[in-house]
Amino acid sequence: MKFGTKAIHAGVDPDPSTGAIMTPIYQTSSYVQDAPGKHKGYEYARSQNPTRDVLQKNLAALENGTHGICFGSGLAALDAVLRLLSPGDELISTNDLYGGSYRLMTKLFAHYGIKFHYIDLNDTKNLKSTINEHTKMIWVETPTNPMLNIIDIKKVCKAVSTKDILVCVDNTFASPYLQNPLDLGADLVLHSATKYLGGHSDVVHGAIVVKNQELADRLYFIQNAAGAIPGPQDCFLVLRGIKTLHVRMQRACENAMAIASYLQKHPKVAHVYYPGFTTHPHHKVAKSQMSGFGAMVSFDLKVNTKASANKILKKTKVFALAESLGGVESLIGHPATMTHASIPKKDRLKVGLTDSLIRLSIGIEDIRDLKNDLASALK
Numbered sequence: 001m002k003f004g005t006k007a008i009h010a011g012v013d014p015d016p017s018t019g020a021i022m023t024p025i026y027q028t029s030s031y032v033q034d035a036p037g038k039h040k041g042y043e044y045a046r047s048q049n050p051t052r053d054v055l056q057k058n059l060a061a062l063e064n065g066t067h068g069i070c071f072g073s074g075l076a077a078l079d080a081v082l083r084l085l086s087p088g089d090e091l092i093s094t095n096d097l098y099g100g101s102y103r104l105m106t107k108l109f110a111h112y113g114i115k116f117h118y119i120d121l122n123d124t125k126n127l128k129s130t131i132n133e134h135t136k137m138i139w140v141e142t143p144t145n146p147m148l149n150i151i152d153i154k155k156v157c158k159a160v161s162t163k164d165i166l167v168c169v170d171n172t173f174a175s176p177y178l179q180n181p182l183d184l185g186a187d188l189v190l191h192s193a194t195k196y197l198g199g200h201s202d203v204v205h206g207a208i209v210v211k212n213q214e215l216a217d218r219l220y221f222i223q224n225a226a227g228a229i230p231g232p233q234d235c236f237l238v239l240r241g242i243k244t245l246h247v248r249m250q251r252a253c254e255n256a257m258a259i260a261s262y263l264q265k266h267p268k269v270a271h272v273y274y275p276g277f278t279t280h281p282h283h284k285v286a287k288s289q290m291s292g293f294g295a296m297v298s299f300d301l302k303v304n305t306k307a308s309a310n311k312i313l314k315k316t317k318v319f320a321l322a323e324s325l326g327g328v329e330s331l332i333g334h335p336a337t338m339t340h341a342s343i344p345k346k347d348r349l350k351v352g353l354t355d356s357l358i359r360l361s362i363g364i365e366d367i368r369d370l371k372n373d374l375a376s377a378l379k
């Protein structure tokens with residue numbers, strides 16, 4: 001099956017009791033047994049839920065994996081992945097990581113004796129020299145937020161292929177429509193389904209997809225034992241969102257390219273960060289590992305002050321000033337004071353995250369309205 005067909009049909013069968021074409025929301029905590037221990041595969045809803053099962057199968061198919069494991073948020077999913085590690089283990093990640101992931105690693109898991117390294121994962125020499133006998137996991141995020149750097153997944157997998165190290169990829173920014181890390185050699189994929197998978201800014205949800213039974217069993221055990229599960233209504237919303245993922249992503253990418261090109265020619269704009277440009281430093285890698293360049297665009301202003309950014313952030317009418325991304329509606333944000341405020345200014349500036357950097361999550365509205373909105377705000 002091709003992607004658009006899988007998005008709608010994979011794992012989804014008519015409800016056996018009624019024929020309902022849409023997967024019902026099984027809003028139940030328990031299931032009646034015929035005799036002690038004799039049941040239909042469902043005992044208690046932390047352990048199993050039919051709505052969640054369908055979503056897990058669907059996600060596994062979208063990422064070309066064997067098993068999906070769902071959680072109450074993207075960070076709950078990361079929490080489960082980090083529980084695969086033991087005290088003394090080391091993890092290597094990118095120096096351009098989602099703030100919430102960085103916080104979970106450094107503020108919670110570091111206390112349990114796990115050591116974290118943050119490096120430029122595209123620097124293979126540095127990656128190889130950071131790996132030692134305690135290294136158990138590489139945590140990749142690509143494209144990165146908000147600078148939209150691209151990490152070469154195949155190259156990272158190749159650098160660690162001779163060792164017993166799990167390569168995990170946070171695929172939230174690309175979505176499975178644009179990028180399938182398991183096909184590139186990764187062992188595990190994570191999504192904040194809050195973003196493109198849900199797609200309508202109405203649910204917080206997370207998921208992991210793996211491609212082997214042993215890893216799946218360990219993660220199902222953690223899902224049940226720690227209990228950070230999503231509710232059935234949230235699973236339903238993500239399932240419904242996924243049915244239009246391919247169509248939404250096509251339009252959002254198309255809009256993003258048009259907006260990025262428009263901004264690049266604008267006299268008040270100093271720089272546009274978009275991997276779809278041939279001038280982007282990682283364009284070739286993006287082209288080889290993604291089927292499109294995504295719908296996130298960041299840009300910097302010639303007058304590079306917070307005040308000049310603020311003027312634009314306050315003036316847009318179609319672009320809403322808000323955190324998050326990946327919904328049908330376009331959002332505008334100021335990383336320095338919003339998503340990345342916890343990073344010291346000195347460190348922000350090192351990666352190009354200035355006080356005048358603006359991040360856009362491009363939605364699927366009419367492109368003329370999006371352009372006009374930015375044009376009048378930039379005036």
Ligand SMILES: *Cc1c(COP(=O)(O)O)cnc(C)c1O
Nearest residue numbers: 073074075098170172192194205
């Ligand atoms: C939002 C996000 C997360 C965290 O997901 P939640 O659903 O908010 O817990 C993780 N990684 C990336 C790249 C994100 O954008």
